[in-house]
Amino acid sequence: MHANLIAGTWTEGVRTYQNTNPSDTRDVIGDYAVASREQALEAVSAAHAAFPAWSLSTPQQRFDILDAVGNEIIARKAELGDLLAREEGKTLPEAIGEVGRAAAIFKFFAGEALRPGGELIPSVRPGVGIEITREPLGTIGIITPWNFPIAIPAWKIAPALAYGNCVVFKPAEVVPGSAWALADILHRAGLPAGVFNLVMGRGSDVGQVLLEDERIAGVSFTGSVGTGQRVAAACVPRGAKVQLEMGGKNPFVVLDDADLAVAVGAAVNSGFFSTGQRCTASSRVIVTEGIHDRFVAAMVEKMKTLKVDDARKAGTDIGPVVDDRQLAQDLEYIGIGQQEGAKLAYGGEALEKNADGAPGFYLRPALFTETTPGMRINREEIFGPVVSVLRAKNYEEALALANDTPFGLASGIATTSLKHATHFKRHAQAGMVMVNLPTAGVDYHVPFGGRKGSSYGPREQGRYAAEFYTTVKTAYTQA
Numbered sequence: 001m002h003a004n005l006i007a008g009t010w011t012e013g014v015r016t017y018q019n020t021n022p023s024d025t026r027d028v029i030g031d032y033a034v035a036s037r038e039q040a041l042e043a044v045s046a047a048h049a050a051f052p053a054w055s056l057s058t059p060q061q062r063f064d065i066l067d068a069v070g071n072e073i074i075a076r077k078a079e080l081g082d083l084l085a086r087e088e089g090k091t092l093p094e095a096i097g098e099v100g101r102a103a104a105i106f107k108f109f110a111g112e113a114l115r116p117g118g119e120l121i122p123s124v125r126p127g128v129g130i131e132i133t134r135e136p137l138g139t140i141g142i143i144t145p146w147n148f149p150i151a152i153p154a155w156k157i158a159p160a161l162a163y164g165n166c167v168v169f170k171p172a173e174v175v176p177g178s179a180w181a182l183a184d185i186l187h188r189a190g191l192p193a194g195v196f197n198l199v200m201g202r203g204s205d206v207g208q209v210l211l212e213d214e215r216i217a218g219v220s221f222t223g224s225v226g227t228g229q230r231v232a233a234a235c236v237p238r239g240a241k242v243q244l245e246m247g248g249k250n251p252f253v254v255l256d257d258a259d260l261a262v263a264v265g266a267a268v269n270s271g272f273f274s275t276g277q278r279c280t281a282s283s284r285v286i287v288t289e290g291i292h293d294r295f296v297a298a299m300v301e302k303m304k305t306l307k308v309d310d311a312r313k314a315g316t317d318i319g320p321v322v323d324d325r326q327l328a329q330d331l332e333y334i335g336i337g338q339q340e341g342a343k344l345a346y347g348g349e350a351l352e353k354n355a356d357g358a359p360g361f362y363l364r365p366a367l368f369t370e371t372t373p374g375m376r377i378n379r380e381e382i383f384g385p386v387v388s389v390l391r392a393k394n395y396e397e398a399l400a401l402a403n404d405t406p407f408g409l410a411s412g413i414a415t416t417s418l419k420h421a422t423h424f425k426r427h428a429q430a431g432m433v434m435v436n437l438p439t440a441g442v443d444y445h446v447p448f449g450g451r452k453g454s455s456y457g458p459r460e461q462g463r464y465a466a467e468f469y470t471t472v473k474t475a476y477t478q479a
């Protein structure tokens with residue numbers, strides 16, 4: 001049994017959750033504790049009690065611990081990647097890449113602990129000096145989704161600790177394995193009891209405690225729009241800081257002058273890799289008239305070569321969908337697209353078994369063509385390997401279609417025109433813009449986040465993370 005970590009002690013829950021493999025539902029990975037609301041409150045108390053000492057810990061102490069965490073994650077990359085692929089269903093190379101990203105994030109923020117910022121500014125009054133410093137917030141509630149089971153926890157936990165905060169971490173229910181392994185590494189790296197706490201369990205009870213408890217100074221959340229709005233509604237009135245990363249309906253524009261191979265490669269990568277389960281995935285591909293038919297034909301040819309199979313099998317391109325609930329959602333949207341009059345140009349069938357006959361949540365990637373902007377498949381986040389193609393007369397119409405969405409996380413374009421690339425970077429209404437690159441595939445040391453309905457609050461990642469995890473103090477001294 002894998003227990004929760006509360007006040008430095010591994011603590012059994014009130015029941016257990018059986019973690020299973022979406023590539024082969026007969027494969028049980030292990031049993032994981034499910035915490036009660038009372039246990040979540042104990043974790044908050046432990047973090048709150050640990051904060052005064054941890055907030056005064058030296059940069060060297062924080063560096064040593066975070067760097068050691070990064071080193072252990074790298075050393076165990078293959079093993080942790082295998083666990084991640086087994087519980088979430090992304091392919092082994094993708095999973096190992098994600099583990100490498102988590103290690104790099106810990107090492108980046110270890111360095112940040114050694115580089116505390118601050119400013120000395122002369123006052124407008126004679127003889128007065130002003131210091132501007134950053135201080136940690138207190139206890140941070142960290143609530144994460146299932147699609148990046150170690151990278152998203154890493155990119156919230158590492159800055160929280162680096163800047164001197166304590167943490168109560170609630171991972172997504174369906175991927176407790178990577179979260180538990182990370183908690184074990186953090187615990188053994190020498191964090192004082194209570195500085196980091198793991199409470200696995202349901203969003204509606206364990207998660208809800210983190211939203212409501214007055215001792216939680218900030219909540220960093222990634223997940224669905226609905227839950228994100230609930231987080232804001234609970235936290236903002238009580239004055240807690242929030243950082244929300246929610247959905248996307250990311251556009252990828254293909255212009256007549258695009259290099260066809262670059263455009264198809266980027267569209268397939270960002271639409272279907274990781275089974276389309278990335279907030280940065282592009283699910284709307286907007287193609288201008290002159291290249292439309294050639295692009296669609298090349299996409300279909302490429303999709304025919306994609307191997308949908310066990311996530312951990314060599315040669316698999318697309319692993320299973322994470323669970324039965326998400327598969328049902330994907331299939332429902334494929335049905336909606338057909339009812340709305342879109343043409344299913346390729347894929348979209350659920351495959352009950354893989355090539356070896358193992359039962360799993362497999363879905364052949366789907367491509368819709370002849371779609372229109374108002375269709376639900378073009379407006380709502382599906383979060384699966386489902387892409388729709390929209391026709392545009394020219395660049396101007398393509399840009400307008402790209403921006404015609406309530407979301408604004410990532411936006412991409414394939415073009416060889418410097419003029420259009422430059423214009424697109426300036427006018428795409430998104431937090432991240434990619435030129436001749438997939439919309440998914442971000443660096444770990446620069447800001448990540450979106451606009452409109454995709455994100456709320458300060459950016460994550462890189463030095464910009466300090467904006468959420470610290471609060472600014474301005475001190476005046478009369479000499």
Ligand SMILES: NC(=O)C1=CN([C@@H]2O[C@H](COP(=O)(O)OP(=O)(O)OC[C@H]3O[C@@H](n4cnc5c(N)ncnc54)[C@H](O)[C@@H]3O)[C@@H](O)[C@H]2O)C=CC1
Pocket residue numbers: 143144145146147170171172173201202203204206207208211222223224225226227228230245246247248278279326329381382383
């Ligand atoms: N944009 C993104 O990165 C992601 C988007 N999604 C979208 O969300 C849909 C549903 O996926 P879920 O994992 O169920 O997302 P979700 O938003 O329900 O869950 C995300 C996290 O929030 C927690 N949570 C749920 N209710 C809560 C509450 N009342 N208080 C506090 N925490 C709570 C969950 O336990 C989980 O840890 C997906 O189909 C997809 O459309 C899911 C994962 C990531």
Ligand SMILES: O=Cc1ccc(S(=O)(=O)O)cc1
Pocket residue numbers: 148151152155278279280439440441442443
């Ligand atoms: O951890 C979150 C995360 C990691 C990677 C990506 S992307 O696939 O590189 O876009 C998105 C979110």
